[in-house]
Amino acid sequence: MAKKAIVLSHIGMKFNLSKEKVDSLKEYLIKFVRKEIRYNEFWALKDINLTIYEGERVGILGLNGAGKSTLLKVIAGVFKPTEGTVEKHGKIAPLLELGAGFDKQYTGSENIYLYGAMLGYKKKFIDEKYNEIVEFSELGEFIDVPVKNYSSGMRSRLGFSIATVVAPKILILDEVLSVGDAKFRRKSERKVMDMFDSGVTVLFVSHSLEQVKRICNKAMILDHGKLVAYGDIDEVAPQYEKMIEGREDELPRRAKKNRKKKKTGREN
Amino acid sequence: MKKYIESFINYRFLLWELVKKGIKLKYRRSYLGIIWSLLEPLLNMIVLTIVFGTILGNHEKTFPVYILCGRLLYSFFSTSTKAALTSIRKNSAMIKKVYVPKYLYTLSAVLYNYIIFLISLIVLVGVALVLGLKPSVYLFQALLALVLILMLSTGCGFILATLGVFFRDMEYLWSVALTLIMYMCAIFYQPERLLSSGFYWILKFNPLYCIIDIMRSAVFGSMMNMQYFVYALCFSIGTIIIGLAGFIKKQDEFILQI
Known part of the structure; x- marks a missing residue:
């Protein structure tokens, strides 16, 4: 079983x-006194x-x-x-609203470490996977640009790449x-499908x-x-x-x- | 308890990343960068020395050191508690997406300011040497002051962080309170002036002043006031216990408020 x-x-x-x-x-106190908090x-x-x-x-x-x-x-x-x-x-690898947790003033590469740490990765692990993440996200030289200048698609791509670099259960x-875009969508679906095969x-x-x-x-x-x-x-x-x-x-x-x-x- | 220690070990990389982020972003896009953490207290000291040295007629040569001790400790307390107060709300985007122990955000807010504060102590050392203060054995007392101020700020930070989630007003209230605290710290006047006026108890019951006094004893080479030390220590431990207990009790409700 x-x-x-x-x-x-x-x-x-x-x-x-x-x-x-x-x-x-103030509001709270007034309402508390008048017992209006419902x-x-x-x-x-x-x-x-x-x-x-x-x-x-x-x-x-x-x-x-x-x-x-x-x-x-x-x-x-x-x-x-x-x-x-x-x-x-x-x-657990949670892929909820990708890239929403990035710091906007931080560059892409700084966010890889920050977001990776949030997901519980170790520093050594991120060091090893850094190139893989950048490559998969297709951000190229944009990786050193602050995330606030990213398009929403770029942000999601980076978020997806960071969150899926680990092999979660x-x-x-x-x-x-x-x-x-359509190309990245196919690529990400394939990546998820690959994970399916590993159970x-x-x-x-x-x-x-x-x-x-x-x-x-x-x-x-x-x-x-x-x-x-x-x-x-x-x-x-x-x-x-x-x-x-x-x-x-x-x-x-x-x-x-x-x-x-x-x-x-x-x-x- | 074991659970908390384990999670702390697991998340220490994240804590470090958050601390690093705080320091990096504080001075990003300014030309002088981290040098500001030295320049700012130095310029402030000069202004305060000119103003209060003239008004209060204090022409002691080491008066700048006296001011600097108070101001550095006070400004760390003020910036770190302010940062802790807004730490949960500022990180709400992250809190809503990924589960991470929430105390990390508050703790990192205090810690990154602490590191900047430690760097700014270079100014104190420099000014003290230039003005001819000789280090003595009492200088070791400075370590106690540095630990105490960190404990006090952390404790107050956790209390404020919890309150700040539920009441946005805390931000404004606290900045008013900080002004009051500043005048209760004897940063730029001699506490003896209050001695005769009957308001001396205000200083004695202000833990921040007690810590500043310990720091001054260390720098000026005299034995610290033990009463101050015990009081500041108890007060700091008290705020940490109250702060952490309240934070842990309420932390699951944070997400519904932010």
């Missing part, structure tokens, strides 16, 4: 959306139970605001879940296979069902923070298609209802 890679038990993630954001001391609770994830085995490639499907990115961030350890526990076996991909566990978020079908062998559907379905991609994909179709039909009705209920803001 395959080994467990990730075990999620009873994961719940609650956000407090204060109706008016209180972030000044939080609007919002569960981005609710009671998620899931075991992912080594070598499985799991696509995470769901509409906007279903909790996909929140789930990935919980697994990556960025969010600490309000309830439940995450068990992880093996090194668990790979978290959040819409990242759509970075750069890496993958969590993949994409809005393109095509891409999920091509890459993943398992899939889950999230809806309003709940796990609706989990299973082989062949079973889940049709279910998701049906779900989207169903949603489209009820859209006009829902919109009216929402206006009446005057819904408050969501996670994003």
